[in-house]
Amino acid sequence: MEKLFSELKRRNIFRVAGVYAVIGWLLAQMASVLENAMNMPAWFDTMVVSSLLLGFPIAMILAWAFEMTPEGVKRTESANADEEASRKTGRGLDYVLIGGLALVGVLIIGGQFRSSAPANPDAAPSLAQTNKIDGQSIAVLPFEDFSPDKDQSYFADGIAEELLNVLARVDGLRVASRTSAFTFKARESSISEIAAALNVGHILEGSVRKSGETLRITAQLIDTETDEHLWSETYDRPLTAENIFEIQDEISQAIVLELNGQLDLLPETSSRPTQSTEAYDAYLKGKEAYRNRTEDALNESLDWMGRAVTLDPDFAQAHAQLARIYSLQREYAGLGNNHARFRSKTHIDRALELAPNDWEVLSEYAWQIFGERLNLEDGLAAFDAAISANPNNASAHRGRGLLLLNYGETEDGMVSLQQARQLDPKSEVLLINMSRGFQDRDDIDGSQAILLDSLRLNPDFQLARGQLSQVLVQRGNIEMAHRIAMSCQGDNYCDNALGNIYARLGMDDRLAALGARSWSMYLPFKNENTAELDRLVSIATGFDPLSDLGLLDVMNRPTEAYSTIQDSPERLDLLLDGELEPNSTNLRDELALYWALQQAGDQRAADVRASLSTGFEGVEPGPYNFGTAYINGAKWRMVENDPDGAMAWLNALADRGVATTFVQVKSHWFEPLYDRPDYQAYKARMRAIADRDRQLIEAQLANPPEIWWTPDEVLDGAEQ
Known part of the structure; x- marks a missing residue:
């Protein structure tokens, strides 16, 4: 046995094994990083590790039979005569081994230091003192579109939004709203900047690759304080509606398990709104279209949602969105009141019949009650039910606040609007609604300030321009008010602001035109x-x-x-x-x-x-x-x-x-x-x-x- 050990030592078997292990570990780490960074197949790192394991016995056999010498590779027997060359080879392997171990040590210690220390030491005291970042909170950023033709942005956004909706129902987890989180789409912002803007302790980001009948979704969870990747996974599945919803469930459950020290409950399994991939695709396209609130965009959205319910008549969420679109067409596209009311009611009634407890359906039903202007009690009950189904539903909090404002309950209304703003700090529409509350208080400074906040978020937001113009009229700055309204003439709200000016000044010809x-x-x-x-x-x-x-x-x-x-x-x-x-x-x-x-x-x-x-x-x-x-x-x-x-x-x-x-x-x-x-x-x-x-x-x-x-x-x- 002693003779075998001496022979193994003489042939540098132990040194080669050590060098192989160190280099193999480094290669495995590189494979994991490259897989995520370059969107390689999920089996890439597994293949690399398997190859390294299979190569180990081969390397040992070669180390036994051959040896590196200054003159090149020689059979060990012929190298025996040159003991000095053998010692030089051993020392060379020692240097490689020591260098590799040092590199491994640096990576391990650096990773531990990064986990325990803040990314910006100078900023750590202020974070600790202000407690602005809530650890039990998360923002879901829009997923990147890695599809070959880059034409699946709506689908990637839809997947991210659906994940957000699943997480929003987790008890004890505050989730930044879609409106606010998606303002960072295609923007060069650091994790710490996003965290500060959204006041969240974690960020979920990822990518979607949809090609033919296959789907890949990659997701990773990041601690915003340390910038550490807490969890990541890649899912490769056939493209079916069931697989889409399964992946959403798996990701949300993995995230909550990762945060299990802070949260007590797992997310509920998400509902399966449809088994039709085509209907779900049309639904996502429809939701993406109506966000612009223009007449053309609403008509496009109506076409997509109509296709969704044609493909799957039992798609409750699509019916709920159709109810919303018809209501928006009344406000933004001049659809007649009676026609809008009838169409909206038809679809929301069908949605409630299909999914009476779904948070999205309840939210749209509450907005339907809001639009019907029935009474305060029924409206509050509807919004409260929607909020109970999803406490992170900023839209429901916003609707509740607007309802209270409409009934003269200004202070209670502003409380609900402030709650909505905590969930959705980057919503331009919400800020417009809050401006209305400040006006009800006769607070012109507050009204103007929050309109300016809205324009900082979106300088081209026509509604904010129109509202700001009308506030400036009240300040007596008629020239600036007119210029702002003229900058967006043709928009309904800006034309309304111009009409306000021309009517006040007796400019009847201008008003008629x-x-x-x-x-x-x-x-x-x-x-x-x-x-x-x-x-x-x-x-x-x-x-x-x-x-x-x-x-x-x-x-x-x-x-x-x-x-x-x-x-x-x-x-x-x-x-x-x-x-x-x-x-x-x-x-x-x-x-x-x-x-x-x-x-x-x-x-x-x-x-x-x-x-x-x-x-x-x-x-x-x-x-x-x-x-x-x-x-x-x-x-x-x-x-x-x-x-x-x-x-x-x-x-x-x-x-x-x-x-x-x-x-x-x-x-x-x-x-x-x-x-x-x-x-x-x-x-x-x-x-x-x-x-x-x-x-x-x-x-x-x-x-x-x-x-x-x-x-x-x-x-x-x-x-x-």
Whole structure:
């Protein structure tokens, strides 16, 4: 035995084995890295390790039979005579072995150090002190499209979104919303930058390769504090709907198991919404299309979702999305109210029949209730059910907040919107909704600031431009407001902003040429074109009783307004029975309700008047940031038979130096004041303000700039 050991030592067998093991380990590590980095087949690293194992006995046999010498490779027997050469060969192998072991040690120690130390030591104290990053949180970034033709981006995004939805239902795990996480698509941002923006402790990223009938999904989980890859896996499967959903389940379960020290529950197995790969593909394309909210995009989305339910009539989520698309077409594409309502209801009812407990269906149902404007109680119950099914559903939190704002519950509404923002900090639409809440508080600085935040996220967001224009009108910056609205003329919201300017300034020709839908009734009303006004009012009413009531108040149609109250008592119960808080000027709906009841001789008018008395308690005529507050205050004094008090409010409105449409058209509220000299003086002041601003706008239009406004002016021009 001793002789065998000596012979093995003499032939450098032990040295060769050590060198082989070290180099083999390094090659195995390289194979693992290359497989992920270069999107190689999942069996690549396995093949490398297997080859190394098979090669080991061969290497040992060759080491026994041959030896490296300065003169080249020789059989060991013939090399025996040159003992000095043998010793040199041994020393060379020793050097290789020591160097390899040193490299292994560096890699192991470096990996441990990287795991235990923060990526940026200087930043570690601030993270520890502020606790901004929540360890029980994750963002799912859009997966990369590694398909041969690079035409599967929608599919890769859809897979990432579905994974996000599965993880969002895990108790105790906060998941950044799709809107916010997907803002980092195709952007060069570091893991730490993404983590800071989304306030998450982990990030899931990956890639999708879809080729013919095969599917590969690669995913990896990263600790955002250390930048360490906690877990990664590659899945190669035949392309079937069942395999897609199985992979989603496997990835989500692996992630939660990796975070098991923080979380107690595994994710539920995701539902199998369809067994049709083609239907699922059409569904993902439809969801991708409607995010743009343009008329063309919504029509494209409608085609794809229609194809999805044609291929699989029992695809509940596709029916739910069709309900959403029809509702969006009413708002963004001018689809008739009745047609939109009927189509939406048909598809959401079918979705509820197929999947009554699915979070996506419940969420779209809640938005359907929101669109129907039924009542606050039913709306809150629907959104609460959607949130219970998926607490990370930012859309449901947003809808709940908007619903509360619509019913005058400003503070509670802002709480829900803030919760939505925590989940979806990069949603431009959410910030627009929050701007509405700030306006209800008469907080013009807050409203403008959050609109600027929205434009920082997406400088080309037309809705934010239109809203910012209208806020700047209230600030008296009519020139900048007009430039911003002109920069996106043709968009519905920007045309609405332009209509707001032209109507205030008496620029009727410009308003008529604009053709803005939101201002279609203004000129017929101003010019007393009764026949045209009747036609337009019949089209515009019948969808939302509260909106109808406000419109009919402005148009001085008390009989129709009272019919609206009679036809929709459940929608107006809160206004009829509500107890208002003191010191409020945001009471336009309550004033319209009182007027309609009073004109009809309804005894409930006295109750509404008493409620208004409480609401306006302690309110003085200014200063306020939005003109509506002054108009409401003047109306209230007319209710109280106090024309002098009404004039105090109107004169305070004129002191702001901002033009208003109320001097361009008749208002039944202020007709008793028309013959008063002080009202005529007020009207002359307001007309002078309008004339001044009209000259500024006409000068702009006479010499239009090559570019009306650019996002670069958000920080310097728009904030002035």
